[in-house]
Amino acid sequence: MITIGRLADYAGVTIKAIRHYHERGLLAEPDRDSSGYRRYTAQDAIDLIKIRTLADAGVPLARIKDLLDTDPDALTTVIAEIDRNLRDRIAQLRRTRDQLAQLRSGDRLFVSSEVAAYLDDLRELGVSEHRIHLERDGWILMQTASPEDAAGWIAEKRELITHPEVRALYLEYDAAYDWSPDDPRLPALAERTRNWFANHHSRSETRPVHNPAIAQLAARSQPGASSPAWDRLNQLMR
Numbered sequence: 001m002i003t004i005g006r007l008a009d010y011a012g013v014t015i016k017a018i019r020h021y022h023e024r025g026l027l028a029e030p031d032r033d034s035s036g037y038r039r040y041t042a043q044d045a046i047d048l049i050k051i052r053t054l055a056d057a058g059v060p061l062a063r064i065k066d067l068l069d070t071d072p073d074a075l076t077t078v079i080a081e082i083d084r085n086l087r088d089r090i091a092q093l094r095r096t097r098d099q100l101a102q103l104r105s106g107d108r109l110f111v112s113s114e115v116a117a118y119l120d121d122l123r124e125l126g127v128s129e130h131r132i133h134l135e136r137d138g139w140i141l142m143q144t145a146s147p148e149d150a151a152g153w154i155a156e157k158r159e160l161i162t163h164p165e166v167r168a169l170y171l172e173y174d175a176a177y178d179w180s181p182d183d184p185r186l187p188a189l190a191e192r193t194r195n196w197f198a199n200h201h202s203r204s205e206t207r208p209v210h211n212p213a214i215a216q217l218a219a220r221s222q223p224g225a226s227s228p229a230w231d232r233l234n235q236l237m238r
Contacts, residue, residue, distance in 0.1 A: 190236035
């Protein structure tokens with residue numbers, strides 16, 4: 001005969017858990033002996049271990065009592081069902097871990113590896129996070145609505161950003177976001193941009209566009225996608 005404390009140690013549960021199982025009718029509560037203590041038997045320990053095992057497996061307490069009282073064949077069937085549920089839970093946890101790993105990888109959760117690599121290129125170049133976020137959000141929309149167009153555009157973007165002059169223009173355009181629309185540097189930046197693209201043929205000009213509306217949608221749907229200075233630049237370049 002053992003005390004409730006020793007029973008808890010044997011079964012690997014708390015005394016509070018044993019009392020809870022008493023309240024739920026899962027484990028019989030023995031009478032007190034002449035010393036006022038409740039004494040438990042080896043069978044109580046066996047029953048408690050069964051209860052703990054089923055509870056740890058995720059079986060609701062309301063169902064455990066029926067399982068303890070059922071015949072061996074029915075119990076085997078239920079255990080097989082519990083095992084299937086556990087496998088499903090494990091698979092879900094693995095998917096969750098994969099998603100967390102993707103979250104740790106930053107942009108790669110939302111865009112293709114090619115776009116993520118391009119965004120990393122911009123960071124290395126020194127482009128502001130504001131501009132990078134705008135780029136990322138635009139690519140999310142483009143890849144979803146028109147993956148064919150996005151795949152072609154990102155290949156060309158990654159090639160363009162290797163040109164020193166384009167890199168310089170990109171950084172200056174990024175900085176111009178906060179300029180005044182009357183800044184005297186804007187006309188010169190617009191002229192340099194026009195001249196570069198006039199002298200370098202873009203494949204996107206001849207590539208058939210599968211979804212012509214998506215680029216416009218991407219631009220319009222992003223808060224902060226423009227500023228007075230950028231609007232002025234666009235007017236000058238047109």
